[in-house]
Amino acid sequence: MVEALRANGLKVTHQRTEIIREIVQTKDHPDVETICRRVRGRIPAVSLDTVYRTISALFERGLINRIMVDAKRARYDADVxxxxxxxxxxxxxxxxxxxxxxxxxxxxxxxxxxxxxxxxxxxxxxxxxxxxxxxx
Amino acid sequence: MVEALRANGLKVTHQRTEIIREIVQTKDHPDVETICRRVRGRIPAVSLDTVYRTISALFERGLINRIMVDAKRARYDADVxxxxxxxxxxxxxxxxxxxxxxxxxxxxxxxxxxxxxxxxxxxxxxxxxxxxxxxx
DNA sequence: AAGTAAATAGGAATCAATACTAAATAGGAA
DNA sequence: TTCCTATTTAGTATTGATTCCTATTTACTT
Structure with missing residues (x-):
């Protein structure tokens, strides 16, 4: 998955690596807020914006799925x-x-x-x- | 559909009638903003809030469907x-x-x-x- | 190692949706 | 018709998710 970043011309940053690690290893289809909270366990200073930008970038490139279950938040799935x-x-x-x-x-x-x-x-x-x- | 309002203990108001008329006669699955704009063609003073309240009331009672296509606005369908x-x-x-x-x-x-x-x-x-x- | 273009943090802004208030209105039962 | 209550309006405010902004930092190229 990190390779896919490079293939798409995206830089491989510490934050992105950890965000990817987080969604790949979970099966509970978290929303962005949840992903951010969990990543902060390892990188306390990650900004919510970075998580949003990373998740959007991955979604736009088809590397993760988005699931719209209600009118509220979007949820994501690394299993494509x-x-x-x-x-x-x-x-x-x-x-x-x-x-x-x-x-x-x-x-x-x-x-x-x-x-x-x-x-x-x-x-x-x-x-x-x-x-x-x-x-x- | 108007009957369904009564059956659910809701008053049959002019606004509600027109809002229902609007979503029943269209097939393009409009969002709330669009419904409001169209209803205003006949009732210029309808408030956006009323449209939101009516649509939510209908949705909660299962009288219309909600379709989440993207992360933005919800769209509605009178065909259940x-x-x-x-x-x-x-x-x-x-x-x-x-x-x-x-x-x-x-x-x-x-x-x-x-x-x-x-x-x-x-x-x-x-x-x-x-x-x-x-x-x- | 140095330069550059991309990415980040943090806060502010946006957007859809809801809630709140008051006063005015209108449905529906008696 | 009359009364009571739900509903509407208008206008403001709030919430919650998502995006934008800007100065600063960092990854990758040479």
């Missing part, structure tokens, strides 16, 4: 292989879900008349097992 | 029947896409261990025919 997401509308938890077999989702015929599809995002919304248990 | 969306990443156009036959998308087995799925959102992202034509 094809997979889907389950979102808990109660606690906000996001869990990776494998795409089943071929395509996972088939486009209707009408789609080709509308435009060129570059990627498909599938979001399963509901309530996670923890929240189901909590509400009893 | 099961269907998917195509989003043009260049111009922001959103087009309704029928769900093909059964389910459209099958969940993996793992899903039942994660939580209870209440609905599935499918977003086809790409470039619409107009934007493909423009870039030549």
């Amino acid at each position: 292989t094809r997979h889907n997401h389950f979102v808990c509308d109660t606690c906000g938890r996001i869990v990776d879900i494998d795409s089943t077999g071929r395509g996972g989702c088939r486009a209707s015929d009408k789609l080709s008349e509308v435009g060129v599809v570059e990627r498909v995002e599938v979001l399963f919304r509901g309530k996670c097992i923890h929240c189901v248990a909590d509400q009893e | 029947t099961r269907h998917n969306h195509f989003v043009c990443d260049t111009c922001g156009r959103i087009v309704d896409i029928d769900s093909t036959g059964r389910g459209g998308c099958r969940a993996s087995d793992k899903l039942s261990e994660v939580g209870v799925v209440e609905r599935v959102e499918v977003l086809f992202r790409g470039k619409c025919i107009h934007c493909v034509a423009d870039q030549e």
Whole structure:
């Protein structure tokens, strides 16, 4: 991933390395604020702006995914292989879900008349097992 | 839809009627700002706040859908029947896409261990025919 | 090692969305 | 029709996420 920075003409800074390390090693699809807080555990002076700029740069180059679950903050995923997401509308938890077999989702015929599809995002919304248990 | 207001204990006001009329008769999935601008064509004094409150009230009661296409504004859809969306990443156009036959998308087995799925959102992202034509 | 263009920190600005207030208005039940 | 209450307006303020600004620092080239 750090190599991908160079390949895109981006400088490999200490901050960027740590930010990348942070999103690669987690599976909980954090938002920018969370990433910043965690990176500060190692680089206390990182500015929120730097995290935003780094994350945006990575996203624009397709090196990470953005998941829009609500009207509030964006969440990010370093796993860019094809997979889907389950979102808990109660606690906000996001869990990776494998795409089943071929395509996972088939486009209707009408789609080709509308435009060129570059990627498909599938979001399963509901309530996670923890929240189901909590509400009893 | 106006009936649904009453059923939910909401008063049927002139503003609400016109806001509902506006989102029901359009297929372009407008944001709140756009809805407000259009309603002002008929009720010049509608406040943006009223449009926000009405749209939120309808959304919370499941009478309209919210579509998050980018990190910016939310867009709304009066069609709550099961269907998917195509989003043009260049111009922001959103087009309704029928769900093909059964389910459209099958969940993996793992899903039942994660939580209870209440609905599935499918977003086809790409470039619409107009934007493909423009870039030549 | 030196130069330069890019990146950073920190704070300020922006933007969408919501909240708040008061006074005016209008829906709906009696 | 009358009353009560929810709703609207207008205008301001707030919140929270994201972006912009500027002086300073740093990575990479030669």
